[in-house]
Amino acid sequence: xxxxxxxxxxxxxxxxxxxxxxxxxxxxxxxxxxxxxxxxxxxxxxxxxxxxxxxxxxxxxxxxxxxxxxxxxxxxxxxxxxxxxxxxxxxxxxxxxxxxxxxxxxxxxxxxxxxxxxxxxxxxxxxxxxxxxxxxxxxxxxxxxxxxxxxxxxxxxxxxxxxxxxxxxxxxxxxxxxxxxxxxxxxxxxxxxxxxxxxxxxxxxxxxxxxxxxxxxxxxxxxxxxxxxxxxxxxxxxxxxxxxxxxxxxxxxxxxxxxxxxxxxxxxxxxxxxxxxxxxxxxxxxxxxxxxxxxxxxxxxxxxxxxxxxxxxxxxxxxxxxxxxxxxxxxxxxxxxxxxxxxxxxxxxxxxxxxxxxxxxxxxxxxxxxxxxxxxxxxxxxxxxxxxxxxxxxxxxxxxxxxxxxxxxxxxxxxxxxxxxxxxxxxxxxxxxxxxxxxxxxxxxxxxxxxxxxxxxxxxxxxxxxxxxxxxxxxxxxxxxxxxxxxxxxxxxxxxxxxxxxxxxxxxxxxxxxxxxxxxxxxxxxxxxxxxxxxxxxxxxxxxxxxxxxxxxxxxxxxxxxxxxxxxxxxxxxxxxxxxxxxxxxxxxxxxxxxxxxxxxxxxxxxxxxxxxxxxxxxxxxxxxxxxxxxxxxxxxxxxxxxxxxxxxxxxxxxxxxxxxxxxxxx
Amino acid sequence: xxxxxxxxxxxxxxxxxxxxxxxxxxxxxxxxxxxxxxxxxxxxxxxxxxxxxxxxxxxxxxxxxxxxxxxxxxxxxxxxxxxxxxxxxxxxxxxxxxxxxxxxxxxxxxxxxxxxxxxxxxxxxxxxxxxxxxxxxxxxxxxxxxxxxxxxxxxxxxxxxxxxxxxxxxxxxxxxxxxxxxxxxxxxxxxxxxxxxxxxxxxxxxxxxxxxxxxxxxxxxxxxxxxxxxxxxxxxxxxxxxxxxxxxxxxxxxxxxxxxxxxxxxxxxxxxxxxxxxxxxxxxxxxx
Numbered sequence: 026x027x028x029x030x031x032x033x034x035x036x037x038x039x040x041x042x043x044x045x046x047x048x049x050x051x052x053x054x055x056x057x058x059x060x061x062x063x064x065x066x067x068x069x070x071x072x073x074x075x076x077x078x079x080x081x082x083x084x085x086x087x088x089x090x091x092x093x094x095x096x097x098x099x100x101x102x103x104x105x106x107x108x109x110x111x112x113x114x115x116x117x118x119x120x121x122x123x124x125x126x127x128x129x130x131x132x133x134x135x136x137x138x139x140x141x142x143x144x145x146x147x148x149x150x151x152x153x154x155x156x157x158x159x160x161x162x163x164x165x166x167x168x169x170x171x172x173x174x175x176x177x178x179x180x181x182x183x184x185x186x187x188x189x190x191x192x193x194x195x196x197x198x199x200x201x202x203x204x205x206x207x208x209x210x211x212x213x214x215x216x217x218x219x220x221x222x223x224x225x226x227x228x229x230x231x232x233x234x235x236x237x238x239x240x241x242x243x244x245x246x247x248x249x250x251x252x253x254x255x256x257x258x259x260x261x262x263x264x265x266x267x268x269x270x271x272x273x274x275x276x277x278x279x280x281x282x283x284x285x286x287x288x289x290x291x292x293x294x295x296x297x298x299x300x301x302x303x304x305x306x307x308x309x310x311x312x313x314x315x316x317x318x319x320x321x322x323x324x325x326x327x328x329x330x331x332x333x334x335x336x337x338x339x340x341x342x343x344x345x346x347x348x349x350x351x352x353x354x355x356x357x358x359x360x361x362x363x364x365x366x367x368x369x370x371x372x373x374x375x376x377x378x379x380x381x382x383x384x385x386x387x388x389x390x391x392x393x394x395x396x397x398x399x400x401x402x403x404x405x406x407x408x409x410x411x412x413x414x415x416x417x418x419x420x421x422x423x424x425x426x427x428x429x430x431x432x433x434x435x436x437x438x439x440x441x442x443x444x445x446x447x448x449x450x451x452x453x454x455x456x457x458x459x460x461x462x463x464x465x466x467x468x469x470x471x472x473x474x475x476x477x478x479x480x481x482x483x484x485x486x487x488x489x490x491x492x493x494x495x496x497x498x499x500x501x502x503x504x505x506x507x508x509x510x511x512x513x514x515x516x517x518x519x520x521x522x523x524x525x526x527x528x529x530x531x532x533x534x535x536x537x538x539x540x541x542x543x544x545x546x547x548x549x550x551x552x553x554x555x556x557x558x559x560x561x562x563x564x565x566x567x568x569x570x571x572x573x574x575x576x577x578x579x580x581x582x583x584x585x586x587x588x589x590x591x592x593x594x595x596x597x598x599x600x601x602x603x604x605x606x607x608x609x610x611x612x613x614x615x616x617x618x619x620x621x622x623x624x625x626x627x628x629x630x631x632x633x634x635x636x637x638x639x640x641x642x643x644x645x646x647x648x649x650x651x652x653x654x655x656x657x658x659x660x661x662x663x664x665x666x667x668x669x670x671x672x673x674x675x676x677x678x679x680x681x682x683x684x685x686x687x688x689x690x691x692x
Numbered sequence: 693x694x695x696x697x698x699x700x701x702x703x704x705x706x707x708x709x710x711x712x713x714x715x716x717x718x719x720x721x722x723x724x725x726x727x728x729x730x731x732x733x734x735x736x737x738x739x740x741x742x743x744x745x746x747x748x749x750x751x752x753x754x755x756x757x758x759x760x761x762x763x764x765x766x767x768x769x770x771x772x773x774x775x776x777x778x779x780x781x782x783x784x785x786x787x788x789x790x791x792x793x794x795x796x797x798x799x800x801x802x803x804x805x806x807x808x809x810x811x812x813x814x815x816x817x818x819x820x821x822x823x824x825x826x827x828x829x830x831x832x833x834x835x836x837x838x839x840x841x842x843x844x845x846x847x848x849x850x851x852x853x854x855x856x857x858x859x860x861x862x863x864x865x866x867x868x869x870x871x872x873x874x875x876x877x878x879x880x881x882x883x884x885x886x887x888x889x890x891x892x893x894x895x896x897x898x899x900x901x902x903x904x905x906x907x908x909x910x911x912x913x914x915x916x917x918x919x920x921x922x923x924x925x926x927x928x929x930x931x932x933x934x935x936x937x938x939x940x941x942x943x944x945x946x947x948x949x950x951x952x953x954x955x956x957x958x959x960x961x962x963x964x965x966x967x968x969x970x971x972x973x974x975x976x977x978x979x980x
Contacts, residue, residue: 120890193887199864200847200889204960205812290864290957296848297863330746333760336769361850362861363793363868370788374781384731384773391738392765396756398748412739420728423780429787430721432858433706433714436850436885502704502854504885508893512881 028636029209034187039122045099046185075615077163078573079148082170084467086145087460089170093138093177098533100130102526105491109523111509112516120508124191125210127506129180131194132214135310136221137177139448142456143317144173144228147256150463151232153564153571154250156241156580156587159613161234164655167619169224169231175623176221179630183213187634190214193506195303196277198288198296203281209634215278216630222267222274229263232256241563243582247341250562251327251334254341255320258348262309262316265352270306273299282633297362304355312351314448316344318455319386322408325458326390328558329405330397333586336389343389347382350375360428361435369428376426380419387416402558403477407458410485411450418446421496439499442492449488457484457536465557469569470547476539483532491525494518553680561589568677574612574665577674578605599685601678607671609664618655622648704854704881710901711873712797714857720787727780731772793858793870796837803839803871804832807947810842810849810862810884812930812958813891818919820944822911825919827927829936830899833907834877840870843951845928846958850886853899859885867951874901890961891932914938919946921955928958 036042060066073081103126107116118126152160160166183189190210192201201211236257240249249257277299279285286292288299327334334340356364356372390412399405421443425431434440457480465471498518503510510516543550556565566588567576584590595601628644631637707722709715746753789795796803807818818825830853832838842851844862852859856872862884874880884895902910917923918941949955 120893124887124890191890197848197887199957200887204957205847205889207961290846290953295865297866331748331755332757335760336766337760339766339769359861361859362863365794366789366792369792370785373784373788374777377777377780377784381770381773381777384776385769387735388765388769388772391735391742392759392762392769394739394742394746396754396759397746398753398755399743399746400748409739409743413736416732416735416739420725420732423728424721424724427720427724427780427784427787429717429791429858430724432791432793432860433717433721433854435859436887500706502706502881502883504852504883506887506892510893 026637028632028638030186030635030637034209034635035185036188041103041118041122042125042184049181050185071615074620075167075617077159077167077613077616077619079152079160079163079166080467080571080575082166083145083147083149086141086148086170086173088145089174089177090138090140090142090145090456093133093141095533096181097130097134097138098529100126100133102530104130105519105523105526107508108510108519111507112513112519113509113511115509118508121188121191123508124506125189128190128193128196128210128214129183132190132218133177133180134448135194135314136218137173137180139314139452139456140221140225141173141177142460143259143314143452144169144225146321146456146459146463147228147232147259147317149467150459150564151253151256152235152239153466153567153575154253154562155236155239156244156563156566156576156582157235157239158575158579158610160231161239162231163613164616164618165227166231167616168622169227169619171619171623172224172227172626173221175626175630176217176219176224178627179213179217179220179634182631183210183217187213195307197303198277198280198294198299199290201277201281202289204290211277211281212634215274215281216633219271219274219278220626220630222271225263226267226271229260229267232260233264236260241576241579241582244587245582247338248582248585248587250320251323251337251340251344252317252320252562255316255318255323255344258344259313259316262313262348262351266306266309266313269302270310273302273306276302300359300362301355304358305352308355308358309351311448312347314452316347318452319344321455321459321462322390322411323393324562325404325408325462326393328462328560329400329402329408330394331400331559332393332397333561333589334389335392335395336385337585339385340389343382343385347379350379350382354379354426357426357431359435360431373426373428373431377423380423383415383419387412402461403472403474403481404458404462406478406481407454407461407484410481411454411458414450414454414485414488415447418443418450422447434499436504437499438495438503438505441505442495442499445492445495449492454484457481462558463564464543465552466555466564466569466571468547469552470543470550471552471557472543473539473546473550476535476542480532480535480539483528483535487525487528487530487532489525490528491522494522494525554684555677555681556592556684561586563588566591568673568680572673574610574670577607577670595681595685601681601685604675604678607667607674609667610670611662611664613662614660616655618651621651625651706854708855709857710855710876710878710880711857712875713791713872714855716787716791717857720783720791724780724783727776727783731776791858793860793868795871796839797871797873799837799873801836803837806830806832806838806840808840808842808851808862809947809950810844810846810851810888810895811927812846812889812960813884813895813932814927814934815851815882815884815895815897816919816927817897818942818944818947819911820942820947822914823940823942823944824911824914824916825939825942826914827937827939828897828934829938830882830897831907831910832874832899832901833904834874834901836873836904838872838874840868840872841947841951842868842870843947845924845950845955846960847888848886849884849888849895851882852885853880853882855880856899861886864957865951865953874899877901877903889930891930894933897936914940916940919943921946924950924955928956930959930961 187209276287286294354376357376555568625644625647632640809816849862860868880899882897916938919939
C-alpha cells in the first residue's frame, strides 16, 4: 500500500533531525492555524497563492529563498560546530547524519536559497525595468514558482520522513548508486531537484521571451538596464544548462529505479561521464547565479554614485563573454582525474580567461564610482564589500584553475573557502543589497539603515573570520567533508571558523531585526514618491508599491538612462511631463493552476521516492487534468477601466509634483 | 564510534614540500599568486580610495556625472586582465605538462612500484616487487622515485599526500598513475581527498619515508597473512578506522584483476532508510 514507507522511516533513533523536524512541523501548523483563525486564508488564496502578478511571485520567491537560506544556514552552523569539536573525538553528529547535513546544505543553498532569491529579484525587477506590465507567460511563471517550492518542500520532508542524500550536493556515482546508497536519500535529492529544475527551466523560457519580445516602446537592446542584460544572460544559461541537469539526473534515476547501468560500477557503466555531465550544468549554474548578482551591483553602484554605469557596452560585452565561456570550463572540477597535460592545460586556460570578463566588470564599477557622489547606504556598503572581497575570491579561483596548484588544493578546505568566498561574497551580498535596494519599491517603505549597516558589518567580518581559517586549513592539507580529524594544527583554525559563524549569526539576527523594526516603523520610513534613491531606471518611474499594471501608460524610451532624463527635464522645467491619454488595461486573471500543479507534483515526487505507485498515477493524472483544464479555459482576462487607471496615476503624479517643489527624499 | 586513526602530531602544509613534485606544484601556486596579486592589490586599494574620496560629503571631489566612457580606460581595463591571463596561461600550459601526474620523474634510480587500491574505507598498498602489501600504512624509501598505480575496488576516492604533491583519483575500473618522490625522511599525512561515504574521515594512511637501506630491511621483515582473493573479499566489506597491518606473499595479479573488474566490487552498506527490507529494492549482484 505505502511502498517502502513504514514507521522505520521516521528517525526516532536520531534526536536532532526528529526534534528539528517536529519544530518545523509545529511552526508550520502554527502559522496555518493563525492564518485560518485570523481569516486571512481567502486573502492569501486570492491575492498571493493564485496570483500571476510578477511582483507578487517575485516576493514569494524571495520569501521562499530567505526561508531556505535560514535552513541552509542552520546546516552550516551544525557543520562548523561539528568540526570545531571533532578533534580526536566523534563530535556530536555521527557520519550518517553529518554527511546528510553537508549534502543538504549545498543542495539547499544553491538550488533552493540562491536560485529562488535570484529568480525572485528577476521576477520583481525585470518587467518593471523593461517598462512592461508583466512577463510573457504569467501563469507559467506561477507554475515555475510553485514547482520550485515543491522541490524545497520535498528536501525538507526528508528531514522527518526517511533521510536526505549522504553523497554531497552533487550525487557522484558510484557512491550515489543503489549499491552504495540503498536508502531514499538520493531519491529525495533526485526528485526534488528534478521537479524544481522544471520550474527553473520554465523561468528561463519565460524571461528570455520577455526580455527579447516585450520591452517598452523605444527600449532597444542597448538601452536596457544592466540588470536586464545580466538576467538575459543568466536565463540563456538556464536554457542551455538545465536540460543537461535534467538528462543527467534522469540517467542516474534510471540506474537506481530500473536497473540501468549508465554510471554503475557493473556492466560497463562509467561514473566519469556523470562528473562531466553534471559539471557541464554545474559550472554554468555558478554564472546563472552570479551574473544577475553582477547586474544588481551595477544598478546599486550606479544609483548611489549618482552616475550612469561606466563603460555600459563593455559591461554588456563582458557579460555575454562570461555567458559563453562559462560553458567551456567544466573540466576544471576534476583536473585530478588524470586527463593529461593537454586537456588540463586547455581547461585551465579557458577557466582563467573568464577572469578577463570579471576583471573588466570590476574596473567598470571602479570607474563608475570615479567622479561620482557616493552615498553609503546599506546596499552600497554590500556592493563595496563585494568589490573588495570578490577580487581575492577571484584570485583563489584562478589559482585553482592552474592544474598543478589544483593538484594540491582540489577538494581541500581551500576549495570550500574559495567557492564560499565567491558565492557568499558575490551572490549573497548582491541578494542582500538587492533586497534592501528594491524593498521600498515592493512595500512602499525603506528599510531601517542602522540595523542594515550592523548586519553588513557583522556579515563582512563574520564572513572573513569564518572563511579565512578555511583557506589556512586547506593549505595545511585538510580535505573537505571530514566528520572528524586528529591533526592538532587544524583544530584551532576550525575553532576560529566556528567563532566566525557566531558573528554571522549575529549578522543574521541584525538582518531579521532590521526587517521587524522597519515594519514597525513603516510609517516613518514611508516612501510615497516611488523614487526613494534618486533612481535612474524605469522601476522608479512608477509608484511604490507599483499598481498591478505597473505603468499607467507604457513609457517611451529615448535613452539608456530613460527615467533619469525624464526626471532631469522635469526638474529643469519645474513641471511633470504632460498627463497621458489613459486607456483601459487588460491584465491576466489569477489562476490556481500553478498551486494545483505543484500539489500533484509533490504527490508524484513523494510517491516516486517511496515507490508508492498508485499515488504516482493519481499525481500524474491530477497534474495532467490541471493542464487540460487550464489549456481549455475559456474565460477572458480582466480589464481595468481607464478612469481607474487615471485615478491611480494622478495620485502618484500629485506626489511627484510635490517632489518638484523640493521635497525629494534623497536630498 | 570506535577508535580513531593513530594520532598525528603535525599538520602537513602543502607549502612545506618534501619532494620534487610537491616543490613544483607549490612553486607554480606561489608564482600564480604573485602574478595575480600584482593587479589585485592595486585594484583593492583603488576601490577603497575611490569610494572614500568620492563620498557625497566630500566637497573637494569633482562631480563628473558625464564621465561614462573613455576609450583609453576601456583599452586598459581589457588589456590588464588579458595580459595577466596570457602570462598565466603560459604558466598553466607548461605546468600542466611538466607536472602531469603520469609523467615519470627523471632519475637514475629505477622507480619503486606501488599499487594502491581504495576500499570502503581503507587503503591497500601492494609492493609487487617485494610481494608484500599493507593496509592503511605506506612505507617509502627516501630519494627513490615512486611509481603508483591507483584504482578503487569500490566508489571513487583520491590519493593524496600533501607534502609529496599531486593528488589523483582512485576510480573503479580504471588505473591512474602517479609519480612521486620523498626527499626527506619523516612521517607524513596521507588521506583520501574525495568523499566516499560514511567511513571517509578514517581513510587515513600515514606515509613513512625511511632511508633506502632501512626500507629494504623493512620490506624483508614484513609479516602477515598472504594477500589472495579470499583476503580481498574480506577487504570488500565496509569497515571503518582500520588499524594498519601487513600481508606477506601477494598474488601480484590481484591489482589488475581489481582494475579490470574481474573481482566483485565493494559490497556497500547493508542498510539505509527506506532501503533493504522493502520488496521494491533491486536485487544487488556482486559479492553477496
